Amino acid sequence: MRRKDGDAKVTGAAKYIDDLTFPGMLYGATVRSSIPRGTITARHISLPDGYTVADHRDIPGPNYVALIDPDQPCLAVDEIRHVAEPLLLVAHADKDALLHLDTRISIETRNGTPTYDPEASDVCFKKIAIDKGDLDAGFKAADVIVDGEYRTAHQEQLYIETNGVIAVPGDGRMTVYGSMQCPYYVHRALVVLLALPPDKVRVVQTETGGGFGGKEEYPSILACHAAILARKAGRPVKMIYDRVEDLLATTKRHPSIVRHRTGLTRDGRLTAMDIDVIMDGGAYATLSAVVLSRGVIHAAGPYRCDHIRIRGRAMMTHTPPNGAFRGFGAPQTLFAIEAHIDRIAEQLQIDPVRLREQNALRPGDTTATGQQLGRDASALAVLRDAVKRSRFHQKRKAWAGTNRGIGLSLFLHGSGFTGGGEVKLASKASLELTPRGARILVASTEIGQGTRTMHAQIVADALGLPYDAIDVHEADTAFVPDSGPTVASRTCMIVGKLLERCARDMRRRLGTLTPAQYYKKHGAFTVTSQYEPPPGLQWSDETYAGDAYGSYAWGCNVVELEVDPVTFDVTPLNVTAVAEIGKAIHPMMAIGQIEGGTAQGIGYALTEEVVMKDGRMANAQLTNYIIPTPLDAAPMDVGLLERPYAHGPFGAKGVGEMPIDGPAPAVINALRHCGFDIRSIPATPERLMRARLHHGFSKAGT
């Protein structure tokens, strides 16, 4: 199936936000704080004519970016909480006139004392507690107790297209075009901030050059900024971040500290898991509560244990807010449990595969939240397949004591919003009859993952029409219903399912007529369907117990690598990624998601280091924030397994996020196999050098 947006992308015809201009358009820029914490005491602005300047007094509605908590101001009033806090906005017809604003604008501040350590912070955005069984009884039954602390750092999404929008004002209305994942998030933020009725605000997603979560919530504040300037100037305003501003100001993955205390019998059966999770939220709450939620729910990994206690906190610190990034809290906690499991295996002298096999969740088992798993629970299947494909045991034995290592990780990822999230969202999808077939109307965005193609395939199959007869409307809030955000691996399983239902309804209504015949006789019609939870799904936000997700996808990674004995550079040699995703609607695109997410996970483990200095990213350039390049790409062997989920379209579950959950712990476990005791990432050469070589390699591998 040829991807819908393919030809436009390979010919240069696809229009991204920076490719658009509007008559009379101005360019906008943001004047930001330069201190991490403090109070604004005076603002001095001396700009000649031709500039539009806006501050918080130009906001018609309440001054916050509507998302979950109303705590993040769109423009600072007097309080500064991070180095990139937006203070003023400036627009001009000539982009170059915005270059040296700091010589004409000066902000006086009184400095406060910043906090960067989430454990020292006294502001907590969210606390979550999960309890299963009786922890004390679990520890009493244990022969061995293993403790460990694991840390992960910031990670930058690094979509190649930076954030950008254009706001176009017009008689009491505001239209915003932009690079984004969630048009209706932006829509809501604008409605609140501009105090406009919903039908006076329109948000249109333009072709989007990657998101990975980095364009989930961030575009809302940027759209608000452009809209404030556009409203004041009465002209369209384009705001595109350059790479440095994008790195300095936009969200990153939450750093985390996870502590495990685990009880086991001598032969390796888990009896008790006590887990403490701390996430560093940065300066404002944004999505921290939900990132924490996914993090704690995944914290016990794909394992069965009767007695579990999990405590989670998301804390405020004085860095730019952290936010959504593919995996959304799960990569952090899965890193911890999977690194911990290999330490346990080492301590008990049990083979790490056997330890996992023994404790892996099976159909009918219950997770930490008490969710009973269905027949599609596939931990054992992915584990066995990955071990076999990679010849794990042979290599493990052959490379022992050398500078080559092999390690694995086993993981699961819940598809869709957590807990009651999907019920609250109550997403909608529509399908409109056209003379040649049908047109899909959803707010789900194409950000490279293949939304348009995959949705069109689901509809074509359910309607019994050829793929080419299906069109996809652009994600424009003036035309498409709110299908919820394009996040959480929900676009296929949740929105795809809604479309499948629409298509079946449409097919019934067409009866024996073709779309062309029906259209000629009766004209067009539209069918809409709205999310309903699968029967029996139970969740309590109070006790954090129940069915956390409709279903889970399952994965196992094996990483083979080599450590340079002199420079401590790590070269991944081969990566095996096995994923069970229910049903691959478009296998090539599913593999593309897995390969891309896996590469991001390898970067997370080894090279991607956000150097924070005084609350500011000190390496805010592509030159020294190092993502994998074509030369670093290790060969990958991807295996797809399919165990259909009854409530997904054609059995499909989520695929987009899970691939980033497993590589980091598999890398760290491979390094452990080489003799490095690493418990935090990224495992840079400096960190390896410092790590205790606890049974150092003596001979070079072959």
Added chain:
Amino acid sequence: MRFTLNGKSRTVNAHPMKRLLDVLRGECGLTGTKEGCGEGECGACTVLLDGVAVDSCLVPLAHVAGKKVITIEGAAATRTGKALQNAFVEQGGAQCGICTPGMILAAAPLTSHASFDEIRTALAGNLCRCTGYPAIFRSVQSALKASKRAR
């Protein structure tokens, strides 16, 4: 300033130190060339200059006087361009597509018997965050094979 753009002679009045990237996207109205970093790190702005792949964000306009520039809009007319464009769609080399024009032009000078290492080296200066690269390698390999068959 005069140069050949996608096979046609073109005169542009702009500051000689203006970045070729901005001239192409602005004065010439060809927005297929993308900007990812503006510092020569990502390759999204790759164009062919007298047949050699360069980062147009690092090239001042003055430098192209009298030379031949090919952008993604003109790629189809090159020896391998069409096959590459097709393969990037068919083999999954283009996901979000923002790196794609640059990738295609970086691969365009490769000969049909290029080895895997030659392909990697040709693309070494081009970053892709979506694919992790295997699908891009598959796309280039399949395009080179196809262009070999076509000849």
